[in-house]
Amino acid sequence: MLARETHEFLTALAGRPPVDEPLWLEALTHGSTGAARDYQRLEFLGDRVLGMVIAEWLYKLEDGNEGRLSQRLNALVSRTTCARVAREIGLAPHMLLGKQARDDGGQDSDNILGDVMEALIGASFVTHGFDVTRDMVRRLWAGHVGGKTGKAKHPKSALQEWAAGNRRKMPEYRLVERSGPDHAARFTVAVSINGVGEAEATASSMREAETQAAAAFMERFG
Known part of the structure; x- marks a missing residue:
């Protein structure tokens, strides 16, 4: 009980x-x-x-x-x-x-x-x-x-539009590392745009890691 x-x-x-x-x-x-x-x-x-x-x-x-x-x-x-x-x-x-x-x-x-x-x-x-x-x-x-949850454009969409607007190739995401047990897994993902640079982020899911990496890229290069 x-x-x-x-x-x-x-x-x-x-x-x-x-x-x-x-x-x-x-x-x-x-x-x-x-x-x-x-x-x-x-x-x-x-x-x-x-x-x-x-x-x-x-x-x-x-x-x-x-x-x-x-x-x-x-x-x-x-x-x-x-x-x-x-x-x-x-x-x-x-x-x-x-x-x-x-x-x-x-x-x-x-x-x-x-x-x-x-x-x-x-x-x-x-x-x-x-x-x-x-x-x-x-x-x-x-x-x-x-509040603001979901009101801002999704970071991955924003990054894709930024790349298109700047006549760059589309962003490429790759898994850098997966660590921890299944119930507490951590994923490190890198996103890069050829000729611009790369950014990484770590989160508890691939999707969230990609989202955070896109946001980090925009903050650094956007």
Whole structure:
């Protein structure tokens, strides 16, 4: 069953006590624990629920075209944003990780934090229904939806346009290094434009490393 601190955390999160405690425990459990059930199925569901909630919210909130709305949606439901929300609410101490995952820094992994955040959304949907879950997501994501997340042009798109505008070849991305275990992997990616230069970045996913490398390139050469 849930520890008292975790029960209180989940009650504050959803605005009501957690129904079906074993399901919520599953949402907090990483595969490294060796438990029979971990968060992956609930993460799958929560990812879809989060996308629906944010898409509906943006549709009502903004007048942008499909491309603009998709840009914001993708940024707001990204693993990076989910991990930021998880840190904002103090999720890490309540996650259940195996010893090796903890020793490898799993409590501060964007991958794990983002996945568990989505799993909690899935658990809320199963036990409390859509309306309660929508209210929870809107409360947790309010600062990000009301802020600049996803409003700026994506760094990779900005870099590609910069290259075209300066009559340069398209950017080339390459994996420099992959380190760490699967649950806390780190990727170092370099992006280069022939005749201009190169920039590197390291992140917890290839996609994020490429994004950060593009941003670093634009800051240095753009």
